[in-house]
Amino acid sequence: MADEVRNVIIIGSGPAGYTAGLYSARALLEPLMFAGYMSGGQLMLTSDIENFPGYPEGIGGPEMMIQLREQAEKFGLEVQDKNVERVDFSTKPFRIWVEGEEFRSKSVIICTGAESIWLGAEGEEEQKGRGISTCATCDGAFFREQEVLVIGGGDSAMEEATFLTRFASKVTLLHRRDVFRASKVMYERALNNPKIEIRTFRTVKSWLSDESGLSGAILEDPRDGSTEEISCTGAFIAIGHKPITNFLDGQVQTDDSGYILAKIHTMTSVDGVFAAGDVVDTRYRQAITAAGMGCQAAIDAEKWLEEQH
Numbered sequence: 569m570a571d572e573v574r575n576v577i578i579i580g581s582g583p584a585g586y587t588a589g590l591y592s593a594r595a596l597l598e599p600l601m602f603a604g605y606m607s608g609g610q611l612m613l614t615s616d617i618e619n620f621p622g623y624p625e626g627i628g629g630p631e632m633m634i635q636l637r638e639q640a641e642k643f644g645l646e647v648q649d650k651n652v653e654r655v656d657f658s659t660k661p662f663r664i665w666v667e668g669e670e671f672r673s674k675s676v677i678i679c680t681g682a683e684s685i686w687l688g689a690e691g692e693e694e695q696k697g698r699g700i701s702t703c704a705t706c707d708g709a710f711f712r713e714q715e716v717l718v719i720g721g722g723d724s725a726m727e728e729a730t731f732l733t734r735f736a737s738k739v740t741l742l743h744r745r746d747v748f749r750a751s752k753v754m755y756e757r758a759l760n761n762p763k764i765e766i767r768t769f770r771t772v773k774s775w776l777s778d779e780s781g782l783s784g785a786i787l788e789d790p791r792d793g794s795t796e797e798i799s800c801t802g803a804f805i806a807i808g809h810k811p812i813t814n815f816l817d818g819q820v821q822t823d824d825s826g827y828i829l830a831k832i833h834t835m836t837s838v839d840g841v842f843a844a845g846d847v848v849d850t851r852y853r854q855a856i857t858a859a860g861m862g863c864q865a866a867i868d869a870e871k872w873l874e875e876q877h
């Protein structure tokens with residue numbers, strides 16, 4: 569066990585984590601970050617970011633995350649590329665176990681994000697963040713006048729399909745059943761859009777690609793296993809997100825899906841434990857909103873620590 573009690577430990581190294589790190593380092597709190605299994609977060613999976621202010625030519629995801637880390641480290645953020653295994657928030661200082669070692673801290677900022685749920689179809693890994701995305705707001709504009717697929721049957725799938733018609737020449741929405749979880753109004757909006765074709769009883773068996781990227785997919789009818797080929801240059805998987813909160817073991821209040829609930833500003837149900845970014849965000853899920861919340865959480869943590877004296 570480290571003897572030292574830190575002022576603030578930040579869990580997670582996406583835009584929320586690094587921004588929280590930057591602010592708390594500049595507030596001289598000497599923060600420690602555990603970057604986790606995916607150092608740099610979800611943007612490490614994407615090639616071009618055109619909607620983060622300050623980059624008129626756009627920037628690669630990994631490149632931007634390296635810059636965020638460098639900036640925060642320059643002001644004193646200490647980063648360890650390790651995963652937090654479990655926490656104990658029932659005692660103060662809080663206790664955190666990282667790859668067998670115990671750390672203690674007066675405050676904690678949780679920035680562990682929410683994983684997109686992927687299909688796991690053959691050929692998907694190679695096209696992730698290129699031809700295949702889980703975020704139409706982020707990547708829709710890369711598919712102007714192209715044919716794209718949307719996979720899913722809930723409100724997000726309908727919303728993504730409708731949004732994509734601004735750019736794409738055709739959007740084919742695939743759903744594995746003929747019953748939709750989406751609300752009637754969202755479903756009908758998609759159904760009545762002339763650019764959207766809805767095809768039921770279709771799953772993606774495998775993705776096809778050529779030298780220029782994604783070129784199509786082999787679809788399967790789950791009722792009889794019959795297959796067909798469809799061409800597309802982009803695909804958006806909209807089957808949900810999973811917030812990464814398992815390691816908290818129910819010690820912080822969450823909603824039914826596992827998203828952390830805020831009590832006051834960014835403070836969670838545990839005094840002194842804050843949360844920021846996609847792990848609390850069921851609506852926006854953008855790098856800039858995650859970074860904004862990381863800033864808020866660092867300021868909230870700093871004020872809370874000040875009040876403890």
Ligand SMILES: Cc1cc2nc3c(=O)[nH]c(=O)nc-3n(C[C@H](O)[C@H](O)[C@H](O)COP(=O)(O)OP(=O)(O)OC[C@H]3O[C@@H](n4cnc5c(N)ncnc54)[C@H](O)[C@@H]3O)c2cc1C
Nearest residue numbers: 580581582583584604606609610652681706845846853855
């Ligand atoms: C393919 C793709 C493309 C995208 N494109 C864009 C875009 O163009 N523009 C945009 O604004 N947004 C984009 N997004 C969304 C954006 O990536 C997220 O909104 C943003 O990364 C959320 O930031 P975050 O800091 O909340 O969490 P994340 O970036 O998800 O980071 C979570 C961090 O938590 C860490 N972690 C998890 N568990 C543990 C643990 N137990 N211990 C320690 N650390 C842990 C992980 O290692 C990771 O570092 C895209 C997302 C995807 C998937």
